Amino acid sequence: MNQQQIGKYRWTVCAMLFFATTVNYLDRQVLSLLAPDLSRQFGWTNSDYANITAVFQFVYAISMLFAGRIVDRLGTKHAFILAITVWSIGAIVHACAIPMGAGLNAVLGAVGIAAVPVSVAGFMIARAILAIGEAGNFPAAIKATAEYFPKRERSFATGIFNSGANIGAVLAPISVPWIAAQWGWQMAFIAIGGIGFLWMGMWQFLYEKPEQQKRLSSAELAYINSDVVVAPATEQVAAPSARRLSWVELLAYRQTWAFAFGKFMTDGVWWFFLFWLPKYLHAQYGMEKTAIMVPLAVLYSMTMVGSIGGGWLPTWFINKGASPYDGRMKAMLLIAVFPLVVLLAQPLGYISVWVPVVLIGIGASAHQAWSCNLFTTVSDMFPKNSVASVVGIGGMAGGLGGVLISKTGGWVFDYYGALGQIQTGYTIMFAGCAVAYLLAWCVMKALVPTHSEIEAPGPDFTVPATAR
Numbered sequence: 250m251n252q253q254q255i256g257k258y259r260w261t262v263c264a265m266l267f268f269a270t271t272v273n274y275l276d277r278q279v280l281s282l283l284a285p286d287l288s289r290q291f292g293w294t295n296s297d298y299a300n301i302t303a304v305f306q307f308v309y310a311i312s313m314l315f316a317g318r319i320v321d322r323l324g325t326k327h328a329f330i331l332a333i334t335v336w337s338i339g340a341i342v343h344a345c346a347i348p349m350g351a352g353l354n355a356v357l358g359a360v361g362i363a364a365v366p367v368s369v370a371g372f373m374i375a376r377a378i379l380a381i382g383e384a385g386n387f388p389a390a391i392k393a394t395a396e397y398f399p400k401r402e403r404s405f406a407t408g409i410f411n412s413g414a415n416i417g418a419v420l421a422p423i424s425v426p427w428i429a430a431q432w433g434w435q436m437a438f439i440a441i442g443g444i445g446f447l448w449m450g451m452w453q454f455l456y457e458k459p460e461q462q463k464r465l466s467s468a469e470l471a472y473i474n475s476d477v478v479v480a481p482a483t484e485q486v487a488a489p490s491a492r493r494l495s496w497v498e499l500l501a502y503r504q505t506w507a508f509a510f511g512k513f514m515t516d517g518v519w520w521f522f523l524f525w526l527p528k529y530l531h532a533q534y535g536m537e538k539t540a541i542m543v544p545l546a547v548l549y550s551m552t553m554v555g556s557i558g559g560g561w562l563p564t565w566f567i568n569k570g571a572s573p574y575d576g577r578m579k580a581m582l583l584i585a586v587f588p589l590v591v592l593l594a595q596p597l598g599y600i601s602v603w604v605p606v607v608l609i610g611i612g613a614s615a616h617q618a619w620s621c622n623l624f625t626t627v628s629d630m631f632p633k634n635s636v637a638s639v640v641g642i643g644g645m646a647g648g649l650g651g652v653l654i655s656k657t658g659g660w661v662f663d664y665y666g667a668l669g670q671i672q673t674g675y676t677i678m679f680a681g682c683a684v685a686y687l688l689a690w691c692v693m694k695a696l697v698p699t700h701s702e703i704e705a706p707g708p709d710f711t712v713p714a715t716a717r
Contacts, residue, residue: 256469258462259397259406265452266390266410269333272445273386274417274523275424276340276379277305279441280372281524282425282545283434285537288528291368295528295666299659301369302524303652305376306517310648312384317641318496320388321634325396326456328637332385333445333452339378340442344435346371387624387644388637395628395636396459399475400573401564403628408560408621415556415617418523418549426539494635496642504630505639507696509646511623514689516647517654518588518682519616522609525658525678532662532671534602544606551610552617559584559618563625574629577622578694584622585686587615592683595676612682619686630697654681 280287284298293301320328342349350371357365365373390410398406421441429437457463459470499505530536530544559580566576591612594605627639658678665674 255472256466258465258469259402259473261464262393262397262456263406263409265448265455266393267413267416268448269329269386269452270390270410270413271417271420272333272413272448273336273383274414275421275441275444276336277383278418278421278523279340279425279438280343280376281527282422282541283429283437284524284528285531286429287368287434291366293366293369294659295662296659297366297369298528299655301372301376302520302655303659304373305380306520306648306651306655308377308380309384310645310652312381313388313641313644313648314496315641316384317388317637317639317644320385320392320637320641324458325389325393326452326458328385329389329393329452329456330449332382332389333449334382335385336379336382337442337445339375339380339382340445341439342378343372343375343438343442346375349374384641384644388640391624391627391640392633392637393456394625395633397473399473400629401567404563404573404577404622404625405557405560407625408557408618411560411617411621411624412553412556415549415552418552419546422527422542422545422549426542430539494632494638496638499631499635499639499642503696504626505642507693508623508627508639508643510696511689511693512643512647513650514685514692515616515619515623515650516644517650517652518685519613519620520651521654521658521678521682522613522616524655526609528662529605529675530602532666533598533605533675536602544602548606548610548613551607552614555584555614556617556621559615560621562618563622574626574697575699577626577629578690581619581622581693582690584615584618585690587618588612588683588686590683591679594679595672598672609679615686654678 280301284293287293288298316328316332319331322328323331347367348371350367350369350373353370353374354365354367391407394403394406394410425437425441428440455464459465459473462470526545526548527537527541530541536544562580562583563571563573563576566579567573571579588611590608594608597608598605624640627643628636631639658674661674661677662671665671
């Protein structure tokens with residue numbers, strides 16, 4: 250049966266996930282694009298800015314752990330609506346950062362805690378609200394992909410919706426500086442934050458579980474479930490007895506730790522590029538506001554190639570006989586080599602601003618290729634009703650890695666900036682970003698050398714000793 254006969258509604262779902270991820274990254278990038286101007290206006294040091302971004306990453310990390318559980322409990326449809334409502338509100342309230350900061354300092358003063366600068370306090374509150382909501386995007390999107398796509402298509406579908414991050418990163422430098430220049434920085438947060446509410450109506454109308462989706466043909470539903478292994482009648486367990494694995498049970502599996510370590514080592518690299526590149530262009534080349542629009546748009550346009558191409562790459566190995574997991578791991582090893590070009594960004598940066606833009610663009614593109622495959626390993630190895638929980642655990646690890654790299658960056662840039670050697674600071678940070686993927690792959694391969702799928706547990710299930 251060809252694809253025309255099967256149907257294509259699953260790709261409509263993929264398009265909605267792509268739109269949501271685009272909005273997700275638009276909202277989180279507004280601050281970084283306005284950072285040079287806001288830093289000057291409010292007198293922020295690099296450490297102040299690092300603290301603001303670290304709050305987002307820390308709250309995101311903790312929220313990811315619970316977001317995955319909430320998505321598995323509420324279901325994809327309702328959990329996504331809740332997530333985008335919270336993060337859209339969080340994006341908009343950045344415009345009220347100053348009064349919120351004053352209110353927080355008043356409360357801290359009343360209980361005898363030393364106040365922080367009003368602007369820093371206010372943006373910390375806003376970033377925390379944004380992080381709580383945004384934590385729901387990827388657990389819900391990965392779960393929706395597991396529900397709507399057979400394993401052979403999941404990495405490609407993940408690559409497509411994950412490229413929404415790149416589109417958001419491209420649209421943000423084109424739109425945010427212009428909005429801020431026309432109507433002020435507050436309106437940039439309000440206008441971009443409001444887009445999420447448009448998405449909610451479409452999602453409410455178009456999304457249901459595949460088994461309940463009236464727009465889905467029986468042929469397409471059968472195709473989606475084509476790689477579900479059905480046990481012999483004598484060995485089948487009634488569907489109602491299957492339950493979600495608990496956090497404790499999930500943490501007993503090496504597969505969970507492999508995914509979490511991969512996220513811890515590499516998520517912070519992407520966030521470093523996302524949050525610090527505007528400040529890098531300002532520190533290194535004196536560029537800010539509308540001047541950074543074209544370089545950042547070009548850089549993030551490059552990442553779309555990595556996201557979609559990286560999603561396709563394991564299919565090449567799978568078609569040659571590799572299992573889905575082995576195909577993804579081979580693809581990820583190849584992908585992990587490309588970020589090494591970031592090592593040349595500083596030594597060759599004297600030639601032109603476009604040299605580091607292109608080299609960092611290659612590294613960021615490789616990250617997106619890596620990310621869509623890393624996410625898909627979860628749906629390869631875990632039952633669908635626990636996928637979002639595992640993604641949440643890994644997301645928490647990735648967020649903590651992001652906190653570490655952001656705080657380290659703030660300290661390094663202030664230290665070397667005071668010595669008049671800010672270039673050395675970026676050389677150090679770029680070097681760490683370049684080697685992170687190869688290290689992550691080696692540890693992941695050591696933890697899970699071959700594919701091992703975890704079955705949905707029945708009522709009398711205990712974690713096998715071999716998983717520990």
